[in-house]
Amino acid sequence: MSVQSPPAALTEVPGPVKKIEPAEKWRRLLMAPTVVPLLLWMIVPLALTIYFSFIHYSLESPAGNFGFVGIQNYQFLWSDSRFGTAILNTVIFLVSVLVITVVVGILLAVLYDQDFPGKNVAMLLVIAPFFVMPTVSAQIWHLLLMDPIYGVIGQFLQAIGLQPVDWLQTYPLPSIILIVSWEWIPFSFLILVTAIKSLDAEQKEAAAIDGAGPFTQFRYIVLPHLEKAIGVVVMIEMIFLLSIFAEIFTTTKGGPGDASTTLAYLVYSLGINQFDAGIASAGGILAVVLANIVSFFLVRMLAKNLQQNA
Amino acid sequence: MNKSSAWAKLGLAVLGWFIAALFFFPIFWIAVTAFKSEGDASTASLIFQPTLDAFAQVFTGTDYFLNVRNSIFVAFGSTILCFILAIPSAYRMAFYPTQKTQSLLLWMLSTKMMPAVGVLIPIYFIWQWLHLFDTVIGLVIVNALMNLPIAVWMAYTYFSEVPKGILEAGRIDGATAGQELWHLLRPMTMPGLSSTALLLIILAWNEAFWSLNLTAHDAAPLTAFIASQTGSQGQFLAQLSAASLLAVAPIMVMGWFTQKQLVSGLTFGAVK
Numbered sequence: 001m002s003v004q005s006p007p008a009a010l011t012e013v014p015g016p017v018k019k020i021e022p023a024e025k026w027r028r029l030l031m032a033p034t035v036v037p038l039l040l041w042m043i044v045p046l047a048l049t050i051y052f053s054f055i056h057y058s059l060e061s062p063a064g065n066f067g068f069v070g071i072q073n074y075q076f077l078w079s080d081s082r083f084g085t086a087i088l089n090t091v092i093f094l095v096s097v098l099v100i101t102v103v104v105g106i107l108l109a110v111l112y113d114q115d116f117p118g119k120n121v122a123m124l125l126v127i128a129p130f131f132v133m134p135t136v137s138a139q140i141w142h143l144l145l146m147d148p149i150y151g152v153i154g155q156f157l158q159a160i161g162l163q164p165v166d167w168l169q170t171y172p173l174p175s176i177i178l179i180v181s182w183e184w185i186p187f188s189f190l191i192l193v194t195a196i197k198s199l200d201a202e203q204k205e206a207a208a209i210d211g212a213g214p215f216t217q218f219r220y221i222v223l224p225h226l227e228k229a230i231g232v233v234v235m236i237e238m239i240f241l242l243s244i245f246a247e248i249f250t251t252t253k254g255g256p257g258d259a260s261t262t263l264a265y266l267v268y269s270l271g272i273n274q275f276d277a278g279i280a281s282a283g284g285i286l287a288v289v290l291a292n293i294v295s296f297f298l299v300r301m302l303a304k305n306l307q308q309n310a
Numbered sequence: 311m312n313k314s315s316a317w318a319k320l321g322l323a324v325l326g327w328f329i330a331a332l333f334f335f336p337i338f339w340i341a342v343t344a345f346k347s348e349g350d351a352s353t354a355s356l357i358f359q360p361t362l363d364a365f366a367q368v369f370t371g372t373d374y375f376l377n378v379r380n381s382i383f384v385a386f387g388s389t390i391l392c393f394i395l396a397i398p399s400a401y402r403m404a405f406y407p408t409q410k411t412q413s414l415l416l417w418m419l420s421t422k423m424m425p426a427v428g429v430l431i432p433i434y435f436i437w438q439w440l441h442l443f444d445t446v447i448g449l450v451i452v453n454a455l456m457n458l459p460i461a462v463w464m465a466y467t468y469f470s471e472v473p474k475g476i477l478e479a480g481r482i483d484g485a486t487a488g489q490e491l492w493h494l495l496r497p498m499t500m501p502g503l504s505s506t507a508l509l510l511i512i513l514a515w516n517e518a519f520w521s522l523n524l525t526a527h528d529a530a531p532l533t534a535f536i537a538s539q540t541g542s543q544g545q546f547l548a549q550l551s552a553a554s555l556l557a558v559a560p561i562m563v564m565g566w567f568t569q570k571q572l573v574s575g576l577t578f579g580a581v582k
Contacts, residue, residue, distance in 0.1 A: 027406050034399035034418065034462055041455045042421045048432035108329065116323035122330035124566050128337055131565035133516040135537040136554045140336045143547060144343060150547065152339060155354040182336070191581050194573045232580045243426040246518035250537045264427040271431045272523065281431050288428035295423030303416055305580050 046288065052281035059275035073282040083283075085258045086266040093177055093262055094241055098234055100181045105188030105233065106226065109196045110218065112189075123193075130186035138250035141179045142168060172252045172260035179247050184240075188233045195229035196222065228301075235298040242291055263287055337558070343551035351548035364548035365556075373527075374535070374553060381515060381531040381557070383446045388453035389510040393503075395454065396461035401491065403462075404469030405477065415466065419578050422459040426519045437524055444526045452524065453514040461510060464575050468502035469495065505571040508564050515561050532557040 056069045077083045112123050129137065146167040148154045154164035167175045199222065207217050245264050248254055254261035254269060261269070263283060271280025343351050344365070350358040368374050403411045433452070434443075442448030472495060480494050518533040525534050536557060539550045565572070573581055 030398035030402040033395040045429035045432040125330040125334040131562040134518040135533045150352045152354045232577045284428045287425045291425040
């Protein structure tokens with residue numbers, strides 16, 4: 001990056017001085033269209049979130065806005081009963097979706113790694129949900145499938161003589177976990193089935209000749225081979241799932257009560273609905289901290305990958 | 311082939327198709343409901359008189375075309391902007407790498423890991439201050455910035471696959487950098503870059519977090535329009551399905567064509 005190169009006086013060290021050819025100066029400028037916008041996009045909003053989280057900034061009670069309040073926003077959040085629920089919901093949601101998508105993704109990858117008639121078309125149908133926009137996914141499940149009276153599931157239950165259930169009201173969080181899993185299983189499946197294809201067929205055959213059954217082969221050959229891909233799926237999903245919003249916004253609006261309020265939805269409802277930017281920002285910072293812990297590991301893994309390829 | 315393996319294969323096919331049908335059912339169901347009358351739409355029956363009424367209702371009764379137009383502008387606009395910002399640096403990093411290139415690339419990828427919710431509040435205010443709130447331009451910028459690391463990464467990957475000798479030969483023949491890009495690199499990297507473009511269009515088309523938070527009416531794309539349909543008490547289900555089907559179908563077909571790029575693009579090459 002051109003802006004970071006130190007002044008000439010500092011670089012004048014004894015020994016062979018490496019001269020920068022004129023063209024190289026221009027080439028450095030080529031980085032600017034990517035680096036400058038990304039730098040702004042990353043630093044300005046994040047700095048503002050941190051700043052907001054330490055000031056009083058409410059559009060509803062604007063008296064004393066922009067006054068420094070120390071960690072009061074964090075304390076308020078901590079003592080708010082919704083916060084504990086939101087953290088708990090976020091953890092339950094994250095862990096459930098991750099476990100469901102990875103486990104089902106592995107099973108599907110093994111299944112569709114085999115050959116059968118029409119396999120390619122069947123695979124297209126399985127990955128299709130990933131391309132459905134989140135609000136449409138939410139509406140399909142909400143209004144067409146899970147509605148107690150007009151939904152397919154409810155009518156099916158009635159047809160076989162059972163009581164229909166208002167899923168999103170009775171089991172709000174599990175219902176949202178189901179909807180989001182339906183969207184993200186195709187993602188983990190697609191990654192894992194790509195990874196499983198690179199497994200050496202000879203290795204499996206050799207193991208089969210040595211008398212390893214399908215389960216032994218799966219446990220000791222397939223699963224270790226998928227380890228890295230599973231890690232990638234978990235980390236990437238984690239970052240996306242932390243900001244899952246549209247599915248909740250379109251179906252339960254975080255309710256009933258706060259039964260399906262996650263950290264992301266709480267930040268939205270504090271900041272955009274209740275106009276308290278200070279407290280909402282404190283919540284946002286917590287989400288950033290969580291994501292940073294995850295991305296630290298992801299970036300480390302990608303770095304290893306880059307070095308191997310170089 | 312012996313008998314037991316033939317049975318195993320049949321079992322496999324039945325299972326594979328059953329699961330595929332299960333996953334696809336919700337999408338199949340909006341496709342069915344879209345062709346029902348509103349009266350039929352509130353029952354789960356598969357026997358009905360198909361009609362295009364719901365589509366007609368969508369086209370006449372609402373601002374649907376405004377939302378479609380916004381979605382198209384955002385998807386294509388952000389992809390074009392993304393390419394303008396990404397190509398120069400991808401070119402630089404692929405053909406003139408320095409010691410800093412790798413860490414720079416990783417830094418770009420790491421910006422993708424910021425959760426949107428962490429910057430929701432400031433972006434919301436900044437967009438209002440800059441009068442970008444509820445504008446198509448505002449959404450174009452957000453989507454372009456969100457997808458920029460993916461675009462740089464993929465363009466860099468495709469550029470790196472070009473044999474260095476070809477560019478040198480061009481330079482000996484006196485080609486300028488611009489000619490080099492247009493006449494040598496463009497045709498060679500076109501297939502890769504166009505599937506990258508498809509992936510970016512899909513991502514921007516389906517983006518919901520910022521679309522819901524940064525638009526009110528004028529710039530609302532399809533994601534926001536669909537979310538605003540309440541359709542309670544079994545009303546307007548056919549209309550909702552018709553609008554949803556139109557919003558989803560073209561992108562799904564595009565998605566099927568970009569599967570491979572999707573895997574390497576979304577995992578930044580960690581899985582190929």
